[in-house]
Amino acid sequence: MSRIKCVLEGRTKALSRLCLVLPMLIVCSAYAAPLTIELHILDAPPLTFVDDPKGHGIVGDVAVAAMAKAGYAVQLHILPWARSQKHVSEQRNHLIAPLSRTPEREDRFTWIASVMPMERAFFTLDRPVSSFAEARQTFRKIGVGLGSAQQEILRTEGFSDDQIYPLAIGDNPAQMLLMGRIDAWFNGVPESRYIWPKVSKRKLLMSPVNSSADLYLACSRRCSPKMVEKLRAAIESLRASGEIQRIHDRYLPQ
Structure with a gap:
């Protein structure tokens, strides 16, 4: 009997400790960092x-x-x-x-x-084009963001690798267009319109929207x-x- 009592008392003490710890765990869990x-x-x-x-x-x-x-x-x-x-x-x-x-x-x-x-379009400093077909015939080098969807879109539309000129994303394509290093910039409309006034006061010409995703x-x-x-x-x-x-x-x- 004494042995059974000892075991039961040990289990009771363990359960009591568990009952004390559980509320603390619940509170800690509730306030855990996301x-x-x-x-x-x-x-x-x-x-x-x-x-x-x-x-x-x-x-x-x-x-x-x-x-x-x-x-x-x-x-x-x-x-x-x-x-x-x-x-x-x-x-x-x-x-x-x-x-x-x-x-x-x-x-x-x-x-x-x-x-x-x-929405995406071609941006130029001389005359805008009206379509992908016209752009393929008109532009030798088209600036696009490196790793951007613009690269994929132009390839899908049949532009040659020689025509697609990847540049670091940001104002780099705008600067290259201003310097005459590329013939056109194919890019998202909001981004281009936001960047260009910070690069130049020259008028930036935009084609009709050619792609939207x-x-x-x-x-x-x-x-x-x-x-x-x-x-x-x-x-x-x-x-x-x-x-x-x-x-x-x-x-x-x-």
């Missing part, structure tokens, strides 16, 4: 800013707001854009924005949600379905509340 997720962006104003007092740009601010709403902390990463895409596609649960959903990229990423549409918040191919669901819901909530439009208008006033 899971930190890597978000890869690039310096492509006004879509994304790497270092600007106003914020991270239209798509950058939407991505960060969606992550906070979904309960995630953000760790920003900035790499050359082609390397960022390769890195994110090969990892697990890494995010990237803004990314155009193109056929070449379709199977390399998990596409969470569209943030905004992106939405910009997405995307994830690695191997991505948690729960995280995708939470972020997708967060972006749709931001859209429904008008917050995405307010962020857009802060960087690009009507």
Whole structure:
């Protein structure tokens, strides 16, 4: 009897200690730090800013707001854009924005949600072209962002590798156009219109919009379905509340 009593007393004490510890674990869990997720962006104003007092740009601010709403902390990463895409596609649960959903990229990423549409056109200093066909016949060198969807689009439209001139994303293509090193700049309309006044006072001529594709918040191919669901819901909530439009208008006033 004494042995049984001793065992029971030992178990009772263990259970008592467990009962004391469990509430502490629950409280700690409730106040645990949010899971930190890597978000890869690039310096492509006004879509994304790497270092600007106003914020991270239209798509950058939407991505960060969606992550906070979904309960995630953000760790920003900035790499050359082609390397960022390769890195994110090969990892697990890494995010990237803004990314155009193109056929070449379709199977390399998990596409969470569209943030905004992106129209693209040819920009020149002399005369604008009206179509891809005319551009193929007219331009010897067309500047595009290195690793951008613009490269893929021109290849798909039949432009030769000699015509496509990849340059570091940012104001580099605008500077090359101003110096006459390229004949045209094929790029997103909001980005080009934002960058050009900071480069020159010369009039920038724009062709009709030749291509349009939405910009997405995307994830690695191997991505948690729960995280995708939470972020997708967060972006749709931001859209429904008008917050995405307010962020857009802060960087690009009507």
